Amino acid sequence: MTAHVVGTVEEIPIGEGRAFAVDGTQVAVYRLRDGSLRALAAVCPHKGGPLADGLMDGRVVVCPLHGHTYDLVTGTELGGSDAVCAYTATVAEDGTILVEGRADG
């Protein structure tokens, strides 16, 4: 996936996630309390839960349906269930958000 502009950082409240449609897929972008961004596929592989609605901290997001917990950088599930696809999200100087597939993924 090439880099896509998905919106602006003001659309995401601090400490929460918001979902965007990117090139036919759904991506949840998270804005950490330190201002940096993370991005994962928006659909929980367990039962389809909306990961953008999950509670998060600096490291993980918790699916609101059954508590599956995903690493925000790697997308791995802490209990060993299926992982989600992880993306790289960056914010440009003008506040736009760029999402692209990870080099290693």
Add this chain to the structure above:
Amino acid sequence: MTTLLQTSPTDHAGQPTTKAQLVVIGNGMAGVRAIEEILSRNGRESFDITVFGDEPYGNYNRILLSNVLAGSDDTAEIYLNPIDWYTDNDVDLRAGVRVVRIDRFARVVQADDGTAMRYDRLIIATGSRSFFPPMDGMWADDKTLTSGVFGFRSLDDCAAMIDYAAGKSKAVIIGGGLLGLEAARGLQSRGLTVDVVHATPTLMNAQLDDAAGAILRRSVENIGITVHTEKRTTRVLSDGGSITGIAFADGTEVDCDMLVVSAGIRPNVGLAQRAGLTVERAIVVDDHMRSIDDDDIYVVGECAQHRGQVYGLVAPLWEQAAVLADHLTGTDNRAAYHGSRMATKLKVAGVDVAAMGLKAPEREDDEFVQFSEPRHGIYKTIVVRDGKLVGATLVGDVSKVAFLMQAFDRGLPLPEERIALMFDIGTPPAEVGAAELSDDAQVCNCNGVSKATLVACVQGGERSVAGVMAATRAGKGCGSCKTLVAQIVDWAAGGAVEDDPTANWYVPGVPYAKPELMRLIRELELHSVSSVFAALAVDGREDAASKMGLASLLQMMWADEFVDERDARFVNDRVHANIQRDGTFSVVPQMKGGVTSSAQLRTIADVADKYAVPMIKLTGGQRIDLLGVRKEDLPAVWADLGMPSGFAYGKSFRTVKTCVGADFCRFGVGDSTALGIAIEERFQGIAGPGKMKLAVTGCPRNCAEALCKDLGVVAVDGGRWEIYVGGAAGAHIRKGDLLATVDDPQDVIVLTGRFLQYYRENANWLERTYAWVPRFGIDRIRAVVVDDSEGIADRLDQDMQKAVAAYRDPWKDGAEPVTPGQFRTSLPLTVLPQVPVR
């Protein structure tokens, strides 16, 4: 007589072996068990084993002798190790040969057949024999009992009794202990009339207290056995060399043509005594089961005395044999026996009996629970000390024995309601023993986790309850199986469970229990979740799993001064609706007391049509639920409804269910509807550690099910109201405890507020009242809430008033979202709803 000293046995090729010679004196259950344990540790490679037994048989199960006597087992069925077993295992059995001397200095044993055998290691397992109290006329000569008098100890005793009993009509058993009662039952089933004579007032007094003994006596008498207690037998009456009766110290007599003496046992220690070993009540051993005088001599079973205790039950014997074998074979030189907890379960004279530990409380603060139902022959007691089971007696109904024995052995956590240790009272299945569950039994019914999965996880190296729960997801659904999960983990880890330091913390990411956490939050004036993490979490690190609990706590503590960071809220609390499995939400408008109107119903119907609501459902709390609403439609749905939120999503005050009460119902004695509405009006939306579901019902018929609510109010005749707290009818079933009975509905509202505030301040995160009330104790709660024993009632009322005053209908967010995209879809490409449309 010349004796050939047997030594250095030869192998089949005639070559001397280099194996050490192990001699076992005693071919009973203890001796042979010890040999089995040694063989299982490859003992055959290091030892040539010889066993002497003065009975001319293989090893049999002495416990089953009473079955042989009763005719329910054949002699052949009670052999544990038939003669073949000895041959197959290269064990040299000398059956019917009695060892008469141990020469410790020459390391030789001498037997009554002239054998002298050298040993390198010796095991004494001589067991015990019947004790015959002194009585005139009992003995025909020095060694022979009067014809018709028997001990009850060996297969030979048993066979002789069976022979003699044929054609006889009346037997007396001296001794109302376990073995005596078994003998009585056995002879009765052979057609004899049986009397039992016992010297003390209580049958089986070694195991049972007076009340249990009395109930056992009734049961024994009910099956036709006559019981004489407090009778000392002084004489055996005989005619022509055969017994005709017995005489008591008080001069009375009982006729009989057969007498069985079962007045206790005495360890067989003469051999050891003559060999110069220390003998007190039995042969004194160290923690390796060795005689304290001789490192080459081990002692096991009923003839061993360890730390002052002599054990007559089979379970301790198994434990001793294992330690002995570990040490003797060098498998584990540090193997040590630390004594056994005495627990026994048996059927005596047709009555189930189980006894373990203390018979009665010994210390002032021991808890003692006692249940007695003599007519049905049921008696149970439990002794609890410092939260651990230290004693239990069960007579007539031993259905709970498996869990009790485990709790006794391992010090398992006990249910707060001690009565659940005795009966199944519809509490969660926490008391089902971890061991007795089958491997495929589903433990967590929410996430489908079996016992085997939990055990595998522990065996895989996970040693903490929290770790197992995290790895398997057991207990991560409704949470009702957590106690059982903890028990299984403990059982699987053999008691070596690592303490989970987080277990006492209010939330997993901040290392403080609730009282300490609240104190710090107050002192440091932390008004927001992020400030709590920064000040109190390890490395100041925020933790997703802690946010919701902290937000709830801060909201409770600070009310309108709470700094509400939306990212600390669970999605339900962010959008004031309950998330469904497809990511849509359910909308429940407020409907106080479950009372609605035609206008409200019309509005709801219109909204449902307008937004194509997939399902409209009545809730258990008497509300109307619109299910399958898209997140982005929520603000418009609320606006069109024009009703406040019903709070059917948060850890908060939910609903007050009511019946129609005195205004309409011909049975009603109080206006439950009005009171229910008033309570809901006042406490709507109050946050707490768990959900708070209430009910008010207008008469004791209890149509609003107030007895199984977090707080339930029942109108009773005379204008009075009963308030019950701590009830539940969800994942757990519990009847509430009566908090108070008051005259005035206004008092109901005051006590409700005070109780809920006290709960909010003291319960752990997600701890519902059904768990908190029994944990804290209804007496303590009543003292604080009703009688103001701590002088905090006014303060509780004020803090609750502050929370009430901070109420704001969250659905007002709809008009003006608090955060950007608060109601934006989180699945932009998924067509919702995906739930079925009805």
